[in-house]
Structures are given as C-alpha cells and as structure tokens.
Amino acid sequence: KAGVTQTPRYLIKTRGQQVTLSCSPISGHRSVSWYQQTPGQGLQFLFEYFSETQRNKGNFPGRFSGRQFSNSRSEMNVSTLELGDSALYLCASSLELAGRTDTQYFGPGTRLTVL
C-alpha cells in the first residue's frame, strides 16, 4: 500500500507570496492532519480534516488555511508569506481517529523556504 505523499518536496518563495501544498493520504484513510516543524519547536498542529470538514485547528493565524477533497486528498495554503513561515510542513493520515488509537502515518514533508 502506498504511503502518504506530499508535493512538492521543496519550495522557495519570497515574502508576500502565497503557496499551496498538497497531500495524498494512504488509500482508505479519511483523516488528514497538517503540522509545521521548526527547529526547537517540534511539530505544531495546524489543522485536521475528516470527510471534507475541518474538525480541529491549532493556534495559527488565518493566513494558514486548508481543505480536503472528496477523495480525501488535502491541500494547505499559506498566504502573504513571512520569513517565519520557513519550515518543514508535514501531513499525516489515519483511518478516522487522528491522535487516538488509529495510527497517524506521516509523509516526508514539504520544505518551504521563504526569502
């Protein structure tokens, strides 16, 4: 079974631009979560989608948004990029109960650099 895939793997943008990252979950998984990883901060939860609905969100500004499609694929968008948005963005999928007994499987991440 194919794992979680994320595209693109690397991205360089300049301040003020916007960016869209894509995540394809494992087949059959309906929950998709997004995390931001920066040095010293660990993984910070962005949001979680289940059946095209956002079930929970973390403490990030409104510039960070996401959506999930009917095939469970998910995208996240960051508008008006800032230097501090430079990070590794990780997507994780699970069957239904993200963060509970259903194991979350992570993709390799998208490395975003904002210049």
Added chain:
Amino acid sequence: DQQVKQNSPSLSVQEGRISILNCDYTNSMFDYFLWYKKYPAEGPTFLISISSIKDKNEDGRFTVFLNKSAKHLSLHIVPSQPGDSAVYFCAASSDDYKLSFGAGTTVTVRA
C-alpha cells in the same frame, strides 16, 4: 504554550546499553500518549503508544512508562542499536483529534 516538553535535546548512548527518553506534559486532559521516531528527510513514524488507563506498555525493545500523578512519561530502548539513532518525539492527545508534540530528543547510539 508548549504543553508537551522534552527537556533533553540530545542523548548519546553506547550500543547495547539502555536509552531513556523523558517527556513531561502539563495538560491534565491528555489521556493518550505516543512516541514517534524521525530520520532525516523522512516523516515521523509511529513507535509505541500508551493509554492513561495503563502505566506501562511494551513492544519488543521499546517500553513506555506513564506516571500520571507526575505528568511524566518515558521511553526505554533496550538494547540500543545503531539504527535507533534518530530524533524521538513524544506526543499527547485528548479527544480533540490533534496531537501535541514535544520538541524532540536526538539520540545517537555509539558503536
């Protein structure tokens, strides 16, 4: 506000010895705890978990201990192997479908 804390950013251990990784949490609503392992250029992979109704869970060389009164958990790796060199993240959740992660501990296993 970091609700899950891993106060040791790094740990070096000799091959064959025990690795002990520690994690503290502040949110008393957390009732499910997990450890993830991450190699460079890869996403984290699930290692082991424990529910708050237990105080110990074992899976091969990996054992997680939970002390609810101290809001503390630890991961023991016995014996440590070179392939265990990685970053280890502690994570916790309540019933809100999100994981709160610690900052990670980098483990280096010396031959």
